[in-house]
Amino acid sequence: MNCSQCQTDNPPIAKFCLNCGAALSARCAACQTELPAGAKFCFNCGQPVVAPTPADDARHTRLAAATPAPLADKMRAARLAGERKIVTALFADVVGSTALAEQLDPEDWTAIMNGAFDRLSPIIYRYEGSIARLLGDACLAFFGAPVAHEDDPIRAVHAALEMLDIVREYAGEVRQRYGIEFAIRIGLNTGPVVVGDVGSDLKFEYTAMGDAVNLAARMQAAARPNALLISEHTYRFVAPLFDCIDLGPIEVKGKAEPVRVYEVRGAKAQPGRLRGLAGLHSPMVGRKRELETLLRRTETLQGGRGGVAAIIGEPGLGKSRLIAEWKMAASADNALQWVEGHCLSYGQGLAYHLLLDLLRAILGVSAAASEPETRAALHNLTSELFDEGAQDIYPYLGHLLSLQLEGPALDRVRVLDPQTLQSHYLTTLRRLLLTLAARRPLALICDDIHWADPSSTELLIRLLPLTNEAPLLFCFITRPDRDAPGWRLIDAAREAPNVELTELSLSPLSEEDSRQLVSNLLEIEALPEHIRTTILQRAEGNPLFVEEVIRMLIDRGVIIKKGQRWAAVKEIEGVEIPDTLQGLLVARIDRLPDEVKRTLRVASVIGRQFSVRVLEHVLDEEQFS
DSSP: OBOTTTOOBOOTTOSBOTTTOOBOOOBOTTTOOBOOTTOSBOTTTOOBSSOOOHHHHHHHHHHHHTSOHHHHHHHHHOOOSSEEEEEEEEEEEETTHHHHHHTSOHHHHHHHHHHHHHHHHHHHHHTTOEEEEEETTEEEEEESSSSOOTTHHHHHHHHHHHHHHHHHHHHHHHHHHHOOOOOEEEEEEEEEEEEEEEOTTSOEEEEEOTTHHHHHHHHHHHSOTTOEEEEHHHHHHHTTTEEEEEEEEEOOTTOSSOEEEEEEEEEOSSOOOSSSOTTOOOOOOSOHHHHHHHHHHHHHHHTTOOEEEEEEOOTTSSHHHHHHHHHHHHTTTOOSEEEEEEOOTTOTTSTTHHHHHHHHHHHTOOTTOOHHHHHHHHHHHHHHHHGGGGGGTHHHHHHHTTOOOOHHHHHHHTTOOHHHHHHHHHHHHHHHHHHHHHHSOEEEEEEOGGGOOHHHHHHHHHHGGGGGTSSEEEEEEEOSOTTSTTHHHHHHHHHSTTOOEEEEEOOOOOHHHHHHHHHHHHOOSSOOHHHHHHHHHHHTTOHHHHHHHHHHHHHTTSEEEETTEEEEOSOOOOOOOOHHHHHHHHHHHHTSOHHHHHHHHHHHHHOSSOOHHHHHHHHHHHHHO
16 A cells, blocks of 8 residues: 555555554545455545656556547547546556566666566557556556547457557566566456546546546456456446356455456457447338348449449448348349448558558458468468469568568568558569459448548459449448548549449438338337337437437336247436437547537537527627636
């Protein structure tokens, strides 16, 4: 336990500080709750029990200075001023640090910890998390504040798993040089915090609401060395994507009921659906015209004419569902090849990540495949398609995939500069796509291109003319984010000469279609009208919102299944935005200009419906008050 007077680290059994003699009964400075020995955060209000030392502040300043410039700009632009955020808190701590530090010279221990944080902080920044606090050997990071994303819990789990991987490597270096075993534990929890303004040094204050931070710390304390433990609050956001072991409920200080916890083992080889209602299904509604248009496009493709299809729509309007229905309807005779690549929300800084996903789909391997598996798949494909010409293809695709090349293949790429390599990537991809399309018409689906990286965007633009040479169809799926690098693909398709473009912009469902969707999902014809109306009002024609509001009502026991049918058994007292949608909405609001965000906040206080004149009057009053 650290002494509150002199910050000396005392043994857990100590009742008085061994340096200054002060009593070591721990109380939270914020709320005065009495805390158990060794507590680093209050289990009542979530605030740090001890203040960071000068060494902690210096280390934090050094790591903040290494924040990538784009992320630093986003953090400084986050004018929060006491704004409530749903964050995923990541708490990482060194296993047995007190005993380890006693074995070493203080300078050696400081060097070890600096080396650890120098390796861990870039991972946090890569997923656009922020380091909220450093306390000795512990690190608290937030995903969702100051910068919010719609998938912050997923980013936090990816970051934690990568942190564990890097620490396992670093532990070997520490063992060899210092003769000690170095390991960390990581805990995650998702919950609300109030975040203050971000300073020029990227430091910010926060107030944890409820157990947002404390529960992450408790997850860390309960984890095995070099393991990741998450709370049930985080698990429900990430379960379809990661292999998790249910460890059952554990007792947590400050919580009346036990908390169920899960150990994350890694990413799933076959990820499940993040959206939609498990066990509930509805035929697609409201998209008949768009589906017929896409089916005509595939008939043209089968006739030997390529082109581009662009599907544009706000989140949740059913872009992915439309693609799934299109593929199912068009694949009955197996006349087409379908290749699907997905962009990552954190992928704009990952060079060629969209092209890599498309290439892996062509090879039939996942991103989690081992290098030998990927190398074998690439060798088999190039040998089959190009026979003796494979040596002109394999080295450049292998280099793009970051495979370990040897012999003549390595000799071809080792002396090339980046610009020349990109030229070879382009030539090789042209040959690959033309050869595949010559065998069977090829449809390349590029999903979520609003997150596409600039390097993939540039090469795909230069590949668009292939649609005039072969039965090749590019399908770009995107939100209407015209400032995103991937939007250049839409502009290029519109402007390219002789490229046949089919452009579909999805609108919200009509009230009739929305009602049909609710009935299809719940198989209820006798659903009380006021409950049905509440669902429709909240969803406003967005299919995802319909599903998530229904999910929330099921979780709260308002709608339950009786036999083979669903029934409403409780009155709805109020329906707020489901947790699963808050991140999506907050992330989009955060990207708005400051003046627009201010207007939106004022409008939200006035109510759902109001005249523009009322809004203008309130804004004027606020400005001069």
